[in-house]
Amino acid sequence: MGPRFFKAPNRLAIAFLVGLLLVQLLGLAVWWVRWPQISPAVLSFVVPLDEAAAWQPLIAEFEAQNPDLRLRLDEDTFNTDQVKAIYTSDLSSGSPKHDLVYMDVVWLPWFASEGWLQDLSDLLPAAELDAFVPSELAAGRYQDTLYRVPFRADLGLLFYNTALMEELGAEPAQTFDQLIAQSQAVQAQSATPWGYLWQGRRYEGLVANFVEVLAGYGGFWIEPGTGEVGLDRAEAIAAATFLADTIRQGITPQLVTSYSETESFEQFLAEQSLFVRNWPYFWRQANQSDSPLQGQVGLAPVAAAADRISQACRGGWGFGIAQNAVHPEAARRAIAFFTSAKAQRQFVLDAGYLPSRSTLYTDPDIVAQYPFFPDVLAALENHSIFRPQIPQYDAASRILQTYLWRVLVGEATPEAAMQAAAAETRALL
Numbered sequence: 001m002g003p004r005f006f007k008a009p010n011r012l013a014i015a016f017l018v019g020l021l022l023v024q025l026l027g028l029a030v031w032w033v034r035w036p037q038i039s040p041a042v043l044s045f046v047v048p049l050d051e052a053a054a055w056q057p058l059i060a061e062f063e064a065q066n067p068d069l070r071l072r073l074d075e076d077t078f079n080t081d082q083v084k085a086i087y088t089s090d091l092s093s094g095s096p097k098h099d100l101v102y103m104d105v106v107w108l109p110w111f112a113s114e115g116w117l118q119d120l121s122d123l124l125p126a127a128e129l130d131a132f133v134p135s136e137l138a139a140g141r142y143q144d145t146l147y148r149v150p151f152r153a154d155l156g157l158l159f160y161n162t163a164l165m166e167e168l169g170a171e172p173a174q175t176f177d178q179l180i181a182q183s184q185a186v187q188a189q190s191a192t193p194w195g196y197l198w199q200g201r202r203y204e205g206l207v208a209n210f211v212e213v214l215a216g217y218g219g220f221w222i223e224p225g226t227g228e229v230g231l232d233r234a235e236a237i238a239a240a241t242f243l244a245d246t247i248r249q250g251i252t253p254q255l256v257t258s259y260s261e262t263e264s265f266e267q268f269l270a271e272q273s274l275f276v277r278n279w280p281y282f283w284r285q286a287n288q289s290d291s292p293l294q295g296q297v298g299l300a301p302v303a304a305a306a307d308r309i310s311q312a313c314r315g316g317w318g319f320g321i322a323q324n325a326v327h328p329e330a331a332r333r334a335i336a337f338f339t340s341a342k343a344q345r346q347f348v349l350d351a352g353y354l355p356s357r358s359t360l361y362t363d364p365d366i367v368a369q370y371p372f373f374p375d376v377l378a379a380l381e382n383h384s385i386f387r388p389q390i391p392q393y394d395a396a397s398r399i400l401q402t403y404l405w406r407v408l409v410g411e412a413t414p415e416a417a418m419q420a421a422a423a424e425t426r427a428l429l
Contacts, residue, residue: 154315
């Protein structure tokens with residue numbers, strides 16, 4: 001037998017090696033536990049309180065599809081003006097904490113002109129952009145650059161109590177004179193205290209009401225292209241006079257000067273009025289099982305002068321991305337998801353807001369739940385008006401709110417107030 005080159009392993013040596021291996025494995029385990037784990041990136045945005053609940057299913061679905069991202073919805077008892085203030089402070093800081101900017105359509109020129117938003121022109125393919133309501137997409141552009149992708153649309157409508165209208169034996173008012181006459185007739189023949197409710201508090205809702213009455217008289221507020229101001233023209237004075245006259249003639253309560261959308265609609269649902277001017281998403285509330293008017297609410301275009309075509313004020317919200325966003329690519333993913341047809345469809349069915357994509361207005365499931373949607377699409381494109389899309393909009397709106405409210409509470413005549421508002425607006429521009 002030849003020489004043996006290997007000796008039988010020493011048991012003590014084996015035990016030592018096994019122990020050393022166990023120590024190394026334990027060290028690796030401790031290292032793994034202590035090593036910083038990669039956390040999902042967090043995106044946040046702010047929404048008004050009345051739509052916060054409708055966002056939760058979409059956020060859950062987005063996070064399921066994007067496990068590397070988390071979405072935080074900053075919600076509180078925020079109204080639209082408070083959301084605007086939050087974003088204004090955040091974006092102007094230069095180091096925004098909100099990568100996603102969920103904005104009202106009237107904020108876009110201001111935010112974009114300040115350099116606070118990123119160019120989103122290449123976020124979606126051309127075919128996807130073509131699927132949006134054209135005017136909705138156009139409202140997201142500033143100086144031919146897309147800064148806001150539309151998520152939901154809006155426009156003013158005239159809600160009416162169908163039972164009271166049947167008692168009148170008439171069709172819903174199409175003109176201002178008919179609106180006053182029908183309101184007075186219902187007040188005279190029933191226990192209904194009011195004929196027409198709207199939003200008269202000194203806030204943006206008052207401006208929206210005025211804009212469509214002004215358009216109904218054939219007037220204009222500010223011409224964005226030229227900067228021309230029309231507030232001291234006869235049409236604007238007539239519009240302010242009409243709103244004040246609804247109070248003076250008793251078809252609208254003086255308390256309307258404290259009403260927002262919610263207060264005015266609650267009065268309507270309590271069967272306190274024939275008409276209320278409001279936004280389409282209130283249709284869902286009107287037809288819930290606990291609504292006193294379930295199945296008894298109709299919708300019509302807002303009224304206009306006898307020789308004019310109805311023009312409803314446009315609203316709407318969409319998404320932008322902060323210029324100094326920490327996670328811009330993640331934010332682009334989020335916008336592509338939320339503004340998709342699938343996500344918008346779910347949001348519409350859950351909350352009743354108008355979508356920004358054209359095909360959803362004729363989606364069978366949506367129309368079954370909201371039968372007025374096809375007519376609303378036609379109104380969006382043919383019988384509606386945007387508020388002036390100018391960078392100075394916020395200041396111009398505050399001027400108009402101040403002088404209109406003075407007219408409504410009797411502190412100024414329509415002529416004097418509109419002349420003063422026009423002078424201040426021209427100085428601003």
